[in-house]
Amino acid sequence: xxxxxxxxxxxxxxxxxxxxxxxxxxxLEIYSGEVIGYIGPNGAGxxxxxxxxxxxxTDFEGSVTIDGNDLRSDAMAIKSIMGYVPExxxxxxxxxxxxxxxxxxxxxxxxxxLIIERATKLLTAxxxxxxxxxxxxxxxxxxxxxxxxxxxxxxxxxxLILDEPLSGLDANAVITVKELIARLAKEGKTIFYCSHMMDxxxxxxxxxxxxxxxxxxxxxxxxxxxxxxxxxLEHIFTKLTGQDDATDxxxxxxxxxx
Amino acid sequence: xxxxxxxHLILRFGPVFTRWGVDEKQLAIILKTKLLMDDxxxxxxxxxxxxxxxxxxxxISLLLLAIMGGVLLFFLVLVNKPFVSYTIYFGAxxxxxxxxxxxxFSVILLxxxxxxxxxxxxxxxxxxxVARIMHIGISVSKQVVWLALPGFxxxxxxxxxxxxxxxxxxxxxATALCVLLVNLFYLVAMRFLSAQRFKDxxxxxxxxxxxxxxxxxxxxxxxxxxxLVQQLNFYTSYWLWLxxxxxxxxxxxxxxxxxxxxxxxxxxxxxxxxxxxxGLITNKFSKGFNRVLAGMGIxxxxxxxxxxxxxxxxxxxDRWSAILTKSxxxxxxxxxxxxxxxxxxxxxxxVYPSMAYVxxxxxxxxxxxxxxxxxxxxxxxxxxxxxxxTYLFIFYFSLFTLLTVFQxxxxxxxxxxxxxxxVAPIRKPGLLxxxxxxxxxxxxxxxxxxxxxxxxxxxxxxxVLNDILLSAATGGIVAILICLFTVNGYPFSQPIKKSEGxxxxxxxxxxxxxxxxxxxxxxxxxxxxxWLLAVLFTLVFWIMLRFFKKEKWEKVIFRD
Numbered sequence: 001x002x003x004x005x006x007x008x009x010x011x012x013x014x015x016x017x018x019x020x021x022x023x024x025x026x027x028l029e030i031y032s033g034e035v036i037g038y039i040g041p042n043g044a045g046x047x048x049x050x051x052x053x054x055x056x057x058t059d060f061e062g063s064v065t066i067d068g069n070d071l072r073s074d075a076m077a078i079k080s081i082m083g084y085v086p087e088x089x090x091x092x093x094x095x096x097x098x099x100x101x102x103x104x105x106x107x108x109x110x111x112x113x114l115i116i117e118r119a120t121k122l123l124t125a126x127x128x129x130x131x132x133x134x135x136x137x138x139x140x141x142x143x144x145x146x147x148x149x150x151x152x153x154x155x156x157x158x159x160l161i162l163d164e165p166l167s168g169l170d171a172n173a174v175i176t177v178k179e180l181i182a183r184l185a186k187e188g189k190t191i192f193y194c195s196h197m198m199d200x201x202x203x204x205x206x207x208x209x210x211x212x213x214x215x216x217x218x219x220x221x222x223x224x225x226x227x228x229x230x231x232x233l234e235h236i237f238t239k240l241t242g243q244d245d246a247t248d249x250x251x252x253x254x255x256x257x258x
Numbered sequence: 259x260x261x262x263x264x265x266h267l268i269l270r271f272g273p274v275f276t277r278w279g280v281d282e283k284q285l286a287i288i289l290k291t292k293l294l295m296d297d298x299x300x301x302x303x304x305x306x307x308x309x310x311x312x313x314x315x316x317x318i319s320l321l322l323l324a325i326m327g328g329v330l331l332f333f334l335v336l337v338n339k340p341f342v343s344y345t346i347y348f349g350a351x352x353x354x355x356x357x358x359x360x361x362x363f364s365v366i367l368l369x370x371x372x373x374x375x376x377x378x379x380x381x382x383x384x385x386x387x388v389a390r391i392m393h394i395g396i397s398v399s400k401q402v403v404w405l406a407l408p409g410f411x412x413x414x415x416x417x418x419x420x421x422x423x424x425x426x427x428x429x430x431x432a433t434a435l436c437v438l439l440v441n442l443f444y445l446v447a448m449r450f451l452s453a454q455r456f457k458d459x460x461x462x463x464x465x466x467x468x469x470x471x472x473x474x475x476x477x478x479x480x481x482x483x484x485x486l487v488q489q490l491n492f493y494t495s496y497w498l499w500l501x502x503x504x505x506x507x508x509x510x511x512x513x514x515x516x517x518x519x520x521x522x523x524x525x526x527x528x529x530x531x532x533x534x535x536x537g538l539i540t541n542k543f544s545k546g547f548n549r550v551l552a553g554m555g556i557x558x559x560x561x562x563x564x565x566x567x568x569x570x571x572x573x574x575x576d577r578w579s580a581i582l583t584k585s586x587x588x589x590x591x592x593x594x595x596x597x598x599x600x601x602x603x604x605x606x607x608x609v610y611p612s613m614a615y616v617x618x619x620x621x622x623x624x625x626x627x628x629x630x631x632x633x634x635x636x637x638x639x640x641x642x643x644x645x646x647x648t649y650l651f652i653f654y655f656s657l658f659t660l661l662t663v664f665q666x667x668x669x670x671x672x673x674x675x676x677x678x679x680x681v682a683p684i685r686k687p688g689l690l691x692x693x694x695x696x697x698x699x700x701x702x703x704x705x706x707x708x709x710x711x712x713x714x715x716x717x718x719x720x721x722v723l724n725d726i727l728l729s730a731a732t733g734g735i736v737a738i739l740i741c742l743f744t745v746n747g748y749p750f751s752q753p754i755k756k757s758e759g760x761x762x763x764x765x766x767x768x769x770x771x772x773x774x775x776x777x778x779x780x781x782x783x784x785x786x787x788x789w790l791l792a793v794l795f796t797l798v799f800w801i802m803l804r805f806f807k808k809e810k811w812e813k814v815i816f817r818d
Contacts (some may be wrong), residue, residue, distance in 0.1 A: 010351030054681050056816050090674040092594075092750065094601035098591070107682035108689075135601070151678075254692035 007032045007159065007190050008053070012062035015048050015214075022048050024214040025062070032158075035181060039233075041241050045214045047087065051165055053192065054084045067158065080108060083152035086146070086164040087194075088145045093136040097147045100136065101154055108155040115154065122150040126176065131229050141168030144253030149177065153184075160184065163190045166200060173177055178204055181200045198233040198253070208233070212241045261293040265397055278540060281385045288376065289396070295805040296397060312594050312661045323404040326354065329409050329475075330624055334416075340516070341492035344507030347409065348476075353404065359398060360460060362489055382538055391539065395437050402433045417514070417631035428506050431528055438535035445543040461603045469614040476622045499524070503529060582696050587686060591693025594700055595667065597750050605666050606755060609702070616706065619687040620652050638729040644718060650708075654775035656706040657736055661764060663702045666682070666742045668747040669754045674818070678752030679720040680816040687748075687811035691741065692803065694749050699737050707733070724788040725778070729802045731795035732774050738802045740767055747811050753817075 006029035013026040030036055037243040038047050042134045052064065055075050064071040066078045091100060098119055106113035123132055126146045136144060145168050152160060162181075166174050181204050185191055195201050201208060202222055210218035210225075217223055217240045222233065227235040267288055271276075272282045333347040353812040376386060414422035448456055498504050508524035515586075575596040583589040599605055624643045643649060684690060707730050715721035743763045781787045 006677060056680050076683040076685050079681060084677075084681045088674070090672070090677060092598065092670075092675045093673055094672075096599060100598060103590050103594050104678055104682065106586035107678065107684060109586050109683070111586060112589070208332070225337055 004031060006030055007067055008192075009065040010062070011064075013049075013052065013058070013064065014061040015045075015052065016061075018148040022214050023052075023060070026211075026216055028209070028216070030190060030192070030221075031186055032190055033188045034207055035185045035193060035205045036193060037201035037208040038194045038211065039196070039208065041213035044211045044241070046211060047163070049123065050084075050192070050194060050212070054082065055159055068099065080155070083154045083155065083157035085145075085148050085162045085165045087167075089141060089148060089168065090142060091136065091148060091151075093139065093144070096133045096135055096254060097128060097150075098132050101151055101189050104151045105154050118154055119150065122146075122154065123147070126150065126173070132145045135182060142173060143168055146173065147167055157189070159190045159245055160193065161194075163194045164194070164196070166195070166197065172228075173199075179201055198237060202233045210240055218242070261297070261396070261787060262528065265289050267390060275388070278388070279382065279384050280388045281382065282791065284381055284385050285389050285392070288381075288386070289392055289578050292389070292393050303524070317513070320401070320404045323401055326406055327408040330354075330405075331412055334412055340500075340511055341504065341507050344510050345492070345498060345501060345504040346426075348428065348503035348506045349501060351405065351409070351429075352432050352436050353358035353400065353467075354471070355398065355433060356440055357464070358401060359394065359436055359440040360463055360467070360723070387540060390786070391437060391441055391536075392607065393433070394441070398437060402429060406704075409762070415511075416508070420513050421510065426510050428528075431449075431506055431509075431532060432561065433531040433564070435506075435535065438532055438539060439502075441539055442535060443544065445539065446782075455602060464607050465614070467608045468611040469618065470797055472611070472615055473618045477619065493520075501545050502528075505531065509815050514780065541603070545547050551742055559728070577746045578700055585689050587684065587689040588696075591690040591749070592697040593693075595694045595697040598750055599663075599667070599671075599701065602670060602750065604669070604671060608666045609659070609662050613702065614655045616659065619655060620651075623648060623651065647779060649714070650725060650729070650775060650779050650782065651719075653710060653725065654771055654778075656703070656710075657729075657733050657771050658768070659702055659706070660698065660737050660740055661744070661767065664737075664745050665696050667698060667749050668745060668752045670750035670752070671754060673753050676748060677816070679748045679751060679814075687814065688807040688809040689746070691745075691811060692807045695737060695741050695803075695806065698741075699734065703733050703737070705732075723783065723786065724785065724792050728778055728792035728795055729775075731792060731799050732771070732778075734799035735795065735802060736767060738773055739770070742806070742809065743767070747813055749795040749816075751814075768804070 008028065008030040009030040010026055013023050013028075015023040024257070026045075038046060038049070050059065052060050052071075053066070055071070055078065058072075058075075060111065065256065067081055069077045071078055073229060081159075095103065098116065101119040101123075102115050104117070106112070110200055123129065123146070126149070127182075128143060128146055131139070136147065145165065149165060152162070161206065166177060169177060178200065181191055181193070185206075193201065205222075207221055208218065208225060211214055216222065218236065220228075225233070225236050231240055268289070269282060275282050275285060278740040288499055295313060328601050330347055330350050334343050336444060337346060339345045355489060372386075404424075410425050410429070417424075447459065451459060472569060492498055492504075505524045505528035508521050511521045512525050575593055579592045579596070583592045599609070624640055710729075711723070711726050712728060744767075778788070778791070781791060
């Protein structure tokens with residue numbers, strides 16, 4: 001089905017924290033232009049995978065090859081083609097968006113002129129035109145999230161890793177970002193999308209990976225998963241992560257007041 | 259356990275609280291919970307930021323308090339006059355307490371968690387504000403015991419049983435008054451200032467206070483010895499009567515048998531003041547305060563349009579960055595450090611005082627210090643300092659600011675935002691760090707050099723230029739060494755912690771600065787030699803900077 005080589009190739013990826021094994025041998029091939037929806041319950045190993053891919057965690061077992069480069073030996077080459085939106089919207093908020101993007105862009109080796117030009121265009125497109133030169137400590141979570149999104153694409157990366165990118169965004173911004181993801185994928189960018197929001201994952205991704213207790217338990221398009229496991233992504237999720245008794249929990253809660 | 263005991267003790271007065279409209283049970287549970295949380299995460303005091311403190315370090319800080327309490331004894335011993343001695347003693351005592359309180363109170367008062375945990379529950383404004391006052395009172399009283407201990411012992415010995423007993427009452431009133439005054443000040447200030455401005459104000463107050471204490475430490479002995487204080491007559495100095503510490507001091511006079519109307523009036527004031535302040539807080543100012551506080555979280559979303567707007571006109575940051583940095587990476591480090599050091603509150607409260615020490619010490623060195631020349635006037639001292647080249651000392655002393663700058667430049671409350679360094683493809687971290695170094699050097703050391711040049715040209719003449727060049731080149735070399743040996747992270751990338759274990763490195767660097775400075779002092783008579791050294795050191799600085807840019811910075815690691 002895929003003629004080309006995978007842009008991300010993960011083999012036998014293991015990760016231990018002290019004696020606890022968080023990732024238990026992950027094997028993955030991701031191709032250019034794919035939008036991967038990466039889902040799983042809390043503590044399943046989602047963030048760990050993302051942190052390894054982005055180069056934040058460097059001690060792991062197994063091999064990760066991205067765009068033909070080995071993550072261990074050519075981390076810099078890989079980092080320069082990757083964009084990342086982290087989960088908890090951490091940024092230096094005493095800076096203005098333009099100042100922050102100037103900083104980040106330069107870390108990627110970009111020239112100031114280009115950074116300012118792109119930053120202005122991107123921020124304006126996301127509705128932050130009036131906030132370009134305001135300190136971000138007065139920003140709402142959604143506004144910060146938009147700045148982070150811009151900081152992830154300002155260097156025009158091939159791969160985008162998004163960890164809950166919609167959190168805090170209002171309905172209009174969610175539509176914009178979903179549309180953006182689709183358009184970026186069309187341009188051949190690869191998107192690795194981590195989220196808890198099943199309905200969004202269902203819509204934006206063309207392949208879904210479900211991770212549970214450090215191993216991938218489902219891998220396929222939404223249509224494929226539906227045929228194998230059930231009708232909605234929520235059902236598939238609870239079935240495969242062993243939380244079938246979710247309705248039971250609700251009954252127990254109600255009975256506590258009786 | 260001690261906490262529970264204290265809370266139980268306070269609740270003995272239950273009916274009194276109920277009469278004030280305070281819910282006794284809520285008060286108890288709020289106090290217990292807050293104190294429990296404090297035990298697990300100590301408050302800031304005397305500039306020590308929270309963190310995992312071990313038992314050992316908290317004992318040291320208590321011991322430090324006792325030592326400060328001992329320093330306060332100077333006032334009692336050196337100024338042995340009725341009223342005046344205790345007025346000054348308690349004045350200093352209260353100033354110190356207020357300093358602690360200004361830091362601690364902002365933590366308790368502006369505890370954002372209250373917004374989510376207490377305010378949605380049916381707790382009245384009055385209950386909450388009394389709980390806050392009690393909370394800070396209990397927290398601070400643990401420190402007061404140590405601070406007051408030396409004074410207590412001295413009074414017990416000098417004045418006997420009644421004096422000692424009165425001292426305890428005095429200390430209690432002083433503490434209560436401080437707590438209430440700081441609280442009052444906060445309540446009023448918060449009505450007029452936004453949360454951000456208010457926090458800035460607190461930070462600047464802390465800076466001013468710590469500089470003041472430093473200045474007092476150097477100048478007090480000479481001031482106390484001066485005729486001005488020794489001849490001070492309490493009965494004719496009306497302005498002194500306005501000081502709350504004078505009212506408190508009156509207690510000792512009454513205890514010593516002075517039952518004059520004057521002493522009794524002041525004593526009555528001492529007892530009345532806390533009650534009035536408490537009434538003002540609970541009745542007048544606490545109303546609506548919680549609403550203000552609750553608003554702080556919400557209003558921040560761009561209600562005040564102007565605030566936070568950064569002017570896009572000329573900026574020194576852009577100008578210097580354009581001149582001094584070549585690659586984007588270096589410029590990133592430069593601008594980032596330049597901007598964040600100017601806007602990060604924690605950094606400013608740590609570093610600005612250490613910069614202010616330089617002029618204070620300068621003043622001390624030239625005008626106060628009296629090594630066997632008591633009869634000298636200011637003019638003569640100034641001339642002597644110039645003749646003896648003592649000014650060289652200040653040139654090198656100002657270098658120590660850089661130690662403080664680099665100590666705190668890696669720390670930030672926002673350290674989690676540092677992920678961006680580790681996601682970015684930084685191939686030459688040395689370049690980034692050279693930007694950091696240049697920004698720190700230009701922003702925190704060059705102003706001193708500039709001022710020295712101006713003053714030097716004015717009072718000494720052009721012969722001072724080579725001295726300044728040599729000391730500045732030394733500054734550059736030392737900055738590089740400090741950066742290499744004491745900095746172990748990217749700027750603003752690490753959690754705030756107490757002093758770091760770089761003791762040996764710091765000591766060696768101080769030794770190095772000291773010996774270069776001394777060498778300079780020996781060479782200062784030979785103009786040509788100073789010029790030679792200045793050129794040589796500049797060259798060394800330049801070469802070191804080239805190598806500095808190639809440094810790999812492998813010790814910098816990502817902390818989650």
